[in-house]
Amino acid sequence: MSEEKLFVVDDIKGSELIGFVLSEASVTEIPISVFSGSPEVSIREEELMIIHDEEHSETPMILGVLRKINRLEPYLRRRVKVGIEEYPEAIDRIEKLSYTNVTMVPLAEILVKDGYIVGINRNVTYVPFPGSKVYRVRRGDIITRLLGATIESSVKPIVVGSHKYSTDVEIPLDPEYIKYHIGVFGATGMGKSRLVKVLVDEIVMKTDYAVIVFDHTGMDFVPFYPDSTVSSLEIELGPLGIADFFRKKLRLSEYYVTYLELFGVEVNKMVEEFRERLREAEDKEEELQRIHGEITSKLQALSKSLGARDDTVRSLGMRMKYFMEPEVIEGMILGRKYTTEQILDLAWEMKKKNRPLVIDLSFEETVEMKRTIIGDIIECCWRWIFEKNFLEAREKRTYVPINIVLVIDEAQNYAWGTGYCKEQIERVAREGRKWRFGLIVASQRLARSIDTDIRANINTIFFSRLSQTTDLGEIQKFADITGIDLSNLSQLMPREFYIAGLMNPLRKPIAIRVREVKEVG
CATH class of the missing domain: 1.10.274 (Enzyme I; Chain A, domain 2)
Known part of the structure; x- marks a missing residue:
C-alpha cells in the first residue's frame, strides 16, 4: 500500500503515553496499567488506543478500544473492613495508593515495515509483550484511510458518523453488505430515525440501490422528504x-x-x-x-x-x-390512484434524484391496512424479479437484480407474529440477498418484536440503549458483540450507537456518533 507508506509510526501514535501492557494479554483482551496523573483522570471507556512494542521491531501495532476501567487501591478493598468506618474524618488523612487498570479489546493490527505504516489486518493474531507502551491515537484520519483500504476500491464507502471520542476517525462501512440486511435497535429518544435517515441518504447517493421507506407515524421521515413522499391513502389496498x-x-x-x-x-x-x-x-x-x-x-x-x-x-x-x-x-x-407497480417505478425515479421514496402510513385506519400495503409492495417486488429473470427461455435468461432497499420503521408492528406482511418481510430477509433486495428494520425492541427468522438474517446491526435489558442477550444470539454489556450501553448518549457485523470493516463492535441531522421547520 504505497499510499500509506507516506505515514511513519509516530504519525499515528504521537507522544501522548497512557500506560503499559500487563501480563496475561491475549488476542481477545489486553490488560493495561494506566500512568498516574492526567492519563488516568482523562481516559474513558471506548477511547481508541495504539499499543507499540518498541523492543520488538517490525511487530504490528495494535489498534484497540478501552473497556472496563477499574480504580484500585491495595488497602481500601471491597468486602474488607479497613478500620476507619467509625472515623469519617480519617479518610482525608490516610495515604492512598490508588492506581488504574483497564482492559483493551484489540480491533486490528496496523502493519509496520521500516518504520512506515503499510497496511491493516483486522484479524488480530499478535499478542503484545508485557511492558509494551500504550498511546492515544494522534491522527485518526490515518485510521480512516487504512479502514477504507479494506473495502473494494470500486465502491464508495458509506459513512454515517465518526468514532464516539475520536471525531477525526470516520468508520467507513462496506456497501457490498447492504443486501445482507441491517438492523437498528434502541430505546425511544436515542436517535434511531436520525441514524436511518443518514444511512438512507448515503445509500441513495453512493450506491445503485433505490430506497423505499415505510414511515409508520409520518413524523420521522416525511418532514425530511416532502417532495418524494406518497401517502398510503393513494396506494391501492389489497x-x-x-x-x-x-x-x-x-x-x-x-x-x-x-x-x-x-x-x-x-x-x-x-x-x-x-x-x-x-x-x-x-x-x-x-x-x-x-x-x-x-x-x-x-x-x-x-x-x-x-x-x-x-x-x-x-x-x-x-x-x-x-x-x-x-x-x-x-x-x-x-380514491387510491397508485398501483404497487407504479410505486416501484416511483422509487427508481426518485433514485435518479438521489432521494428515497417515503410511504406515509400514518393515515391508514388500522395496522392491518398498513401491513397489507407493505406486504403488497414486497410481493410486487418479487413479481418483478420473477418476470425479469424467469419468463424468458432458459438459454436466454440473464441475471437482473432488483437493487431495492426497504426500510421498515417501527418494525415491531410488522415483523412479528404471523400473517401476510410478516411472511413477506421474512422472505426478503431469507432470500433477498441473491437479488440485491435489502432490508433495514428499525425497532425499539427485539424480544417478541422481531421474528427470530428475520433476526437470524440481519448481518449488520446498530444498537444503542435498549428499552428492555433482555434485548442485549437477544442481540448476542445473532451478532458478535463480545465485550459489550449493559454498563457499556448505559454510557451512550443520543445519536451514539455500537455497530457490529459485516458492514463494519473491523468486524468487532465499535461506538460511533452519528452525524447531526438538521431539524426541519
Missing part, C-alpha cells in the same frame, strides 16, 4: 386491507373474518370498474349511492352463501347503511 377496513368500520368481531376476507377479494376485483363508472357519471353522488348498494348486496350475498343466518345477513346490511357512508368508500377504497 384484499386483506379491504377486509380489515370494512371490519373496523362496521364494528364487527373476529367471527366475521371468513366472510370479510372473501368479500375483500370480490371488492378488489370490482374497484377499477367502480372508478370508471364514477369518472363517467353525470351525477356522481347518485352513482356513488348505487355502488354503495352493490357492495352491500355483495357482502350480504357472500355471507349468505357461506352459511350465515338470516339475522346476520340483515345485520350486515344495516351496518353498511348506518356505519359506512358512500363518501368513506370513495375516499378509502376508490
